[in-house]
Amino acid sequence: MLTNEYLKRVYDGLAQRNANEPEFLQAVREVLESIQPVVEKHPEYEKAGLIERLVEPERIITFRVPWVDDQGKVQVNRGYRVQFNSAIGPYKGGLRFHPSVNQGILKFLGFEQTFKNSLTTLPMGGGKGGSDFDPHGKSDMEVMRFCQSFMTALYRYIGPDIDVPAGDMGVGGREIGYLYGQYRRLKGVWENGVLTGKGMSYGGSLIRPEATGYGAVYYLQEVLKHENDTIEGKRLAISGYGNVGWGIMKKAAELGAKVTYFAGPDGYIHDPDGVVGEKLDFILEMRAKDPMHCKPYADKYGVEFVPGEKCWGVKDVDVYMPAATQNDVRMESAEKIAASGVKYYIEVANMPTTNDALNYLRAQKHMVVAPSKAVNAGGVGVSGLEMSQNSERLVWTAEEVDAQLHKMMKNIHKVSAEAAEEYGLGYDLVAGANIAGFKKVAQAMYEQGVF
Ligand code: 2IT
Numbered sequence: 001m002l003t004n005e006y007l008k009r010v011y012d013g014l015a016q017r018n019a020n021e022p023e024f025l026q027a028v029r030e031v032l033e034s035i036q037p038v039v040e041k042h043p044e045y046e047k048a049g050l051i052e053r054l055v056e057p058e059r060i061i062t063f064r065v066p067w068v069d070d071q072g073k074v075q076v077n078r079g080y081r082v083q084f085n086s087a088i089g090p091y092k093g094g095l096r097f098h099p100s101v102n103q104g105i106l107k108f109l110g111f112e113q114t115f116k117n118s119l120t121t122l123p124m125g126g127g128k129g130g131s132d133f134d135p136h137g138k139s140d141m142e143v144m145r146f147c148q149s150f151m152t153a154l155y156r157y158i159g160p161d162i163d164v165p166a167g168d169m170g171v172g173g174r175e176i177g178y179l180y181g182q183y184r185r186l187k188g189v190w191e192n193g194v195l196t197g198k199g200m201s202y203g204g205s206l207i208r209p210e211a212t213g214y215g216a217v218y219y220l221q222e223v224l225k226h227e228n229d230t231i232e233g234k235r236l237a238i239s240g241y242g243n244v245g246w247g248i249m250k251k252a253a254e255l256g257a258k259v260t261y262f263a264g265p266d267g268y269i270h271d272p273d274g275v276v277g278e279k280l281d282f283i284l285e286m287r288a289k290d291p292m293h294c295k296p297y298a299d300k301y302g303v304e305f306v307p308g309e310k311c312w313g314v315k316d317v318d319v320y321m322p323a324a325t326q327n328d329v330r331m332e333s334a335e336k337i338a339a340s341g342v343k344y345y346i347e348v349a350n351m352p353t354t355n356d357a358l359n360y361l362r363a364q365k366h367m368v369v370a371p372s373k374a375v376n377a378g379g380v381g382v383s384g385l386e387m388s389q390n391s392e393r394l395v396w397t398a399e400e401v402d403a404q405l406h407k408m409m410k411n412i413h414k415v416s417a418e419a420a421e422e423y424g425l426g427y428d429l430v431a432g433a434n435i436a437g438f439k440k441v442a443q444a445m446y447e448q449g450v451f
Contacts, residue, residue: 002029004036010051021104023326026355027111028055034434037423042442050445057110058091059083060103063153065131067145079150081129083163084110087444090161091127092117092380094168094197097175101130108326109168112350113380115437116373119412122384127163129154135170136291147178155186160193160390166383167197169325172243173209177202193390196383205386206398207405208379213247213323214402215378215409216348217255220319222413223344223370226427235274237261237317237342239310240324241283241294244348244376248321249275249283261314263324264294267307270314271297312337319344322352329353331360338364347372362430374412374433381408412436 002008011032015025032051039045065079080103083091093113096106106128114126131150135143158165167176176197183194198204207214221231234257238245241262249259258274275283279301286296298305312320312329313336320342322328328349329337334357337345345361347353350372353361362369382405389396412433419439420432 006046007032014055023108024104027108031434034431035438057082057084061157065149067149069142070139077131077133079131080106082106082110084126085114086125087441089123089125091163092124093128094166095171096130096168097133097135097170099132099134101132112373116377118437118440119377120381124384144178147175148182151179151182155183193387196386203390207401208382210247211382212244212376212379214251216375217251218406218409219375220346232256235260235317236319237311238321238323239263245323250280261311263310266293268311269294269297270304313340315340321346321348323348325349326351327354329357331357334360344368346370348376371430371433374416378405378409
């Protein structure tokens with residue numbers, strides 16, 4: 001509930017001006033609800049118009065992306081970069097190529113990114129970009145021509161100290177390679193710190209592909225520790241088996257836990273023995289062949305496949321981790337999740353839970369709920385470490401990067417729990433992450449004057 005008059009006024013104004021951006025309003029509302037006690041402690045923020053500025057992107061760039069398909073026909077997509085907040089560092093955040101992309105989605109992602117990046121403790125502001133281009137079913141050369149055209153429009157607005165894009169849904173190592181190649185060609189400089197998620201041969205970081213999933217499991221370990229519990233033997237139900245879901249499967253298996261349920265676009269799999277060993281390689285193969293179907297896993301290993309359903313509400317697990325996309329868990333699923341008796345609900349995808357569903361789960365006395373902007377921060381965190389390596393022109397070992405990632409996730413959990421405690425909220429990791437992320441950005445904005 002928004003009770004603070006100032007925050008209510010800011011939100012209502014925003015809702016009026018952005019009525020066509022429901023995901024953005026959803027993300028803003030969740031943060032404003034959490035930071036009420038902080039804003040009440042800092043009356044100077046109202047005079048400084050701090051929250052009005054916080055919810056307005058510094059800049060949005062929109063551009064046409066024309067490209068030639070394999071039949072020689074010209075196609076036109078829409079490209080965006082939302083430069084949300086640079087108070088604590090250059091804009092930083094991924095590019096999403098997916099038909100669902102529009103300005104409202106990218107504003108929600110850029111807003112979330114601002115707080116997430118703050119939580120990493122690294123100097124990174126918030127940004128996000130992308131296109132309604134759908135890479136699925138396109139040839140390599142079509143993807144390359146698209147990426148070259150995208151970068152031709154974007155290159156003048158980014159740079160290692162300005163704005164550093166990376167991958168998100170639909171943008172992986174292949175796309176980052178094509179984007180970087182075109183950036184270098186246009187600018188005639190090396191400057192490889194302009195993008196993260198690069199290949200190892202031109203300045204990528206070890207562990208970056210796995211970082212989001214590994215970080216999520218490290219965060220889960222901290223939650224379990226807080227509850228005097230351990231990860232050994234834990235059974236996880238996840239949605240999504242992309243880059244992030246796969247990282248969760250692998251790290252969970254390494255630490256003696258296992259993913260026993262996973263959901264894809266076509267339904268869900270139940271493998272009581274867990275996705276471990278060579279099954280992890282099969283997931284990669286299956287995804288490369290056809291990212292829209294997980295049923296081949298059930299066919300190969302003789303396990304249960306439930307078509308058209310999500311695994312929310314299954315009882316024989318210990319942890320739920322939605323790791324697919326936004327608003328994957330709505331009220332109907334949240335009710336099933338609460339009724340299942342499962343204790344841990346750990347968000348991984350950006351904003352995977354609608355606000356009513358999230359508040360409902362947070363209100364369950366038997367549950368611990370953790371928010372995506374903390375849990376998935378290891379991805380952008382290792383992007384920050386990639387930037388550090390590019391700046392010092394060195395490559396760190398996998399052990400060094402992993403150790404830093406682990407330390408970062410422990411710290412994010414710690415500062416979130418402490419922030420909630422400071423404001424008398426108990427072990428509220430959702431409010432704690434919003435408060436901890438906000439405090440640094442707010443102070444930086446306040447000290448730097450009105451802009
Ligand atoms: O949502 C995210 O944090 C990402 N897609 C990663 C962003 C990044 O800059 O590595």
